[in-house]
Amino acid sequence: MDDNTPDSLTPHSSNSPGLVLISKPLEGHNYGQWSRSMRIALSDKNKLGFIDGTITPLASIDTKFAVWQRCNDMVLSWILQSLNPDIASSVFYCTSASMVWNDLKDRFSQSNDSRIFQIRQEIAEHQ
Template sequence: MAELTQLEIKPDENSMEFSDSYTLHHSDHPGLILVSKTLDGNNYGQWSRVMRMGLSAKNKIRFIDGTIKAPTPLNTKHAARKRSNDMVTLWIVNSVHSHIAGSIMYTETVAAVWNDLRDRFSQSSDSRIYQIRQEIVKNRQGQFIVSAYYTKMKALWDELASYHDPLAFTCEGLKRLAEQKRRKELCNSSWD
């Protein structure tokens, strides 16, 4: 009976360990590739979506969304946070084209790296959003079988939806919502 209790406690301890964003798994290493296609400047929307999924799977998404704040150097978690921050930064550096990597490798926090890449490359998302909307309007079933046509249309709608990140209820989130609305109105007026 005592053995059973120890077995029941052990999985909880392991799940607690992996729920801590500072924990690095034995398979986590600097050369780990989380995305198959590197960011080249023209594929930011797709790259960031896949990178966010990879970081979420590794329980490191909080490093890029800014919810993990740097502990003071005297805090016992400071070294663990620094290691994890550096590891996630390396994963991002290794997932971008070399001409982009040189401009981010000296940034101190992974959140700053992420924000820098978003600020630089999400601007091209506006033209991609316009292209997707044009494709949706022009796309016809034609010779496609229904399932192929549906798959193409679903991919376009899903990609279009991916360009609208969930917004936090903060002043910054409200600013981004207003900016998205302004861009949508501009885009819609160009369709008329």
Template sequence: MTSPQEKTILSHVGGSEGSVLPITGHKLNGNNFPQWSQSVMMYVCGKGKDDYLTGEITAPAKEDPKFKTWKAENMMVMSWFVNSMTTEVGENFMFYATTKEMWDAARETYSDNENTSELIEIKGILHDLRQGEMSVTQYFNILTCHWQQLDMFKTSVWDTPGDAEKYRKIVEKERI
């Protein structure tokens, strides 16, 4: 029998007792952090639990009546993470105390926004990509996917809003 607290937690998860629903089709495998982190963030934000990622919600004192709820929700989000990773990757994240620690460790371990070889690989794919037998929609979707991957490598800081607009136009022209 499910307790009222378990029913509340299960309703937040979107499942029922005994069901394990994947939160994303992108399991973190060590090579797909940008896609995984974006899909996990969408899910966690959609469930209203993104404050656990950012650390805006911190653990109350153990004596505080809110501690039990914080602990249950923190563990729930942590389980979402582990279940969205391959077994090999997930084993490395089993013993963190908070969602924020887990999220930061995953980013530190697998995020490499300056991975030059990956950047060159994506640009090479885009350079060689031809529509061929693909429909216009298929071709555009593949282009867009690779453009979004390139965009993840860009972490520019602009002196003026005009600089950002000029850069956007350069990127747009390059893509055309």
């Protein structure tokens, strides 16, 4: 589904690249909580599509490319500001919000399996 709708691409006056959307930055171990918080915040700003693939990148010759680029850069800025500085530096040169989102998901969401196993072991030991 292509959701490059005017409303999704409209930067609102209450939105700025310097806006901090969530209070706890991604440290790695808190990926699940961070991801959920960011998804809620981006949904509220009508920009969730920039990370979930429903707002697709436009070709540079498209008349709406500049608007798409400005919104993508704003979402990218919000994500970068919600990261631990070391993590932010590792994705700083990515050119799209979805690229950063997918990179972070690939790196940090996989560690949950080992953590779930560890918690289950601890629960079993205490029963």
